[in-house]
Each structure stands twice: as C-alpha cells, then as structure tokens.
Amino acid sequence: MNRATIGKAFSSENYNVAVALIFTLLFLLFVKKLAIALFDLFCRYFVVRVEINEYDDEGGEAYGWVLLWSSHQLSECRNNSLGVETKQDETGKYESTYKYFPSIGTYYFTFNGCLIKFQRTHYPKDRSRGLLVLSYIGRDKSIFEALLREAENFYKERNKVENRTCVYSGSKGYWNQIGNPRRIRPLSSVLLPSEVTKRLIDDLTEFAKSEDWYIEHGIQYRRGYLLYGPAGCGKSSFVKAIAGELGKNICTLSLSSPCLTDDTLNELFNSTPENSIILLEDIDAAFKERKSDETNITFSGFLNALDGVASTEQRIIFMTTNFLDRLDPALIRPGRVDVKQLIDYPTHEQVEAMFKRFYPECDESLVKQFCDLVETKNEVSMAALQNCFVVHKYDAQQAFENITKFI
Helix, strand or coil: CCHHHHHHHHHHHHHHHHHHHHHHHHHHHHHHHHHHHHHHHHHHHHEEEEEEECCCCCCHHHHHHHHHHHHHHCCCCCCEEEEEEEEECCCCCEEEEEEEEECCEEEEEEECCEEEEEEEEEECCEEEEEEEEEEEECCCCHHHHHHHHHHHHHHHHHHCCCCEECEEEEECCEEEECCCCEECCCHHHCCCCHHHHHHHHHHHHHHHCCHHHHHHCCCCCEEEEEEECCCCCCHHHHHHHHHHHHCCEEEEECCCCCCCCHHHHHHHHHCCCCCEEEEECCHHHCCECCECCCCCCCHHHHHHHHHCCCCCCCEEEEEEECCHHHCCCCCCCCCCCCEEEECCCCCHHHHHHHHHHHCCCCCHHHHHHHHHHHHHCCCCCHHHHHHHHHHCCCCHHHHHHHHHHHC
16 A cells, blocks of 8 residues: 555544544533533422522521521531621620631531522622522422521521611621610600600601502602701610610611712612611711712712612611701702601700609609709700719719719
8 A cells, every 4th residue: 555545544534533523522512501401491490599698688687597597507517617706795795706607618408308408609799798599409489488487586596686676887888787786775765855756656657557558659658857956965866766666777877988989878778678777877967068078979879869769668767967957958858858856955854854764762852953953054965964874873962963064
C-alpha cells in the first residue's frame, strides 16, 4: 500500500471517528437537557419549595424564626457557625450567650414525617443578605405553614416576646431589631391629660376597626399623627406606651442618617415589619425651609415615601416635633397628618398625679406644697420632675426641697 492510499484511509477513519464523536456529544447534550427538563418538571409538580430572604418585607421576621429553630433541629450537626447574642436583664446588666447556627450549606432533617432539605446560602443579588431555602418531595404546602408556625412559637418562647415591644431601626433599606424585645410600657405610666390620651386611643382603635370602610371608599388605609410641644413632656414616651397598649412594635427612623437616600427610604416604608408603628422623632430637624443639605433625603422624596404610589397600605405613622411652626405646611396637610395633638407642659393635676405615683404614702399637705411650688415656676417638663424623683426615690420631703435644682 503506497503512502497516498494509507493517508486516504487514515483520513477516512478520522472523519468517521469525528462524526461519531460529534453525534455522541450531541446525544449526551440532548440527554442532559432532557434530564434537566424532566427534573424541573418533577420539581414543579412534586416538590414544594419555600425561600425566606433576610431583611425582606415578606420573610424578614421568618428568617430569624427559622434560623433559630433549625439550629435546634440540627443540634447534632458539626458544621455550625457561632453566633453571639447579648441580652439585657431587668437590672440593666448585659449577658452574652453563644448560639450555634447552621453554616452555609445543605442539611436534611425530618418534620412531621417528611424529609426536609434545608439550604442556607446568600441572596444572589446581595451577598450581605442571608437566604434560607426549604424543600421536600410532596404536594402538601401546609407542611411549611406548620413548620413556620412552630418556628415562630419556638422563637417567641426562647426570646419571650409575649407582652413585649420589639423596636426596629431603619438603615440602608433594611429594618434591624434593636436589642431584645422590651417590656411593654404601661399607658398609665405616661401621665398626660386624660382627654388627650382618650382622644388618641379612641382614634387609633376606630382606625384599626375600619379597614373595610377605607377599602370600600377607595381611601388609603393609613393614619398619620403629629405630637408637638416642648421637649421632655412625654411625646416619644407616649408613642411607646401606645404601641404597648395596642400590641404593636415600633420602627424608628432618623432622617438625618447619612445612610438614607430617597430610594432606601422608599424601601423602608415598603418593608415595614408587620403590626408596627413608624416613629419619626424631631421631624423639624430633618427639613428646614425645604433644605436638606445635611442629609441625602430630599423633601420631595420624603413626601413621596409618605404618600406616593409606592407607599404601602395599613400604616400608622407618628411624628414628633418641639417646634410646630418650623414644619412645612406641605408636610402636615391632611392625608399626611390626620391628627395633631399638643403635648404641653404638665398641668397641676398631672404634677399631682406624678408626685403621688412616686410617693403613694406621702402626706396630702406635702403633695399640695410640691404642686404649688412647681406651679410658680415656668415651663417645668415631665422629664425634669422625673429626674428629681429618680434622685430622691424614697424621700418625698427631699424631692420637695430640691425640685428647684432640677428645673
């Protein structure tokens, strides 16, 4: 066989091998795509999947519940990350506790007889956010409803959030819980005129019962309140007590924060934790004559967050200010602020009630002397009175003799 014949035969063999290889690769690619399609089809109809995104308005709270609950379910797992939690007890002492949470990865556990696949990973668009993915082979979605209820109950039992108020702070578009749930402040501990307390509580109670009416009349289901008056007279304390009375949490926002922009403010207003009151303190300091040079928030951006097309329904906002006359009329018009209430310096009756509350066994004559003395002074705040009572916890006579030092 000459060289030309050998080359021709070799080329023919190579060609056949190449064609066979190409068809084999195409076949394998087809099989792979078919397998993926069949797997996706199987998952679509026979796998229930739940994603819980940290800081998300729909799953932010559930993320904390499930993460803590899963650490209990996976207590024997060695692949854990250590978390430190600081708690403050009733005396103000801080204690650190250490908890193990599942590290980034995939785990399995059983719940109600079902094998659950648990994945802890990062949110694809923002790796600073955590993402939990739970799935199982089956079609009963109530499994995860039961799981979330159990996780919520487990979390509340561990953190004892019943009869407590959770306080959140908004930053960078996310709400973060500040510390541990706090003891509810009794409404009776904020000694305002009874007609003021009654007016606001009645309005809030009526609002809570009127969702259907708002929907029927095409009115946005939200309510805005403005508490104004001198500093130290109980505006913020009253909001905290109202939250406790109504069983709501509090979301605080500092509009002067450099982390806030118009966009992040909108995100915060659209992701408020459920059953919460938004508290904006000292609103006059944020915008002076519609100028916000010291903040990244524009006045128009703030108004859009309050009532723009992107703002959420079912919302209660409390704003406080020491200077009503400094607020732009556009900010406090009806629809943004529905109820305005003056929280003024304490009346004679308020001073008397506060003195008796701290010194219940005090002689009536000393009560009268104290109230008369305070009445001769101008502009005495509740905070100044409380400061005096805190210093002289058990001695009403000393409180009377030294009150002028605190005014």
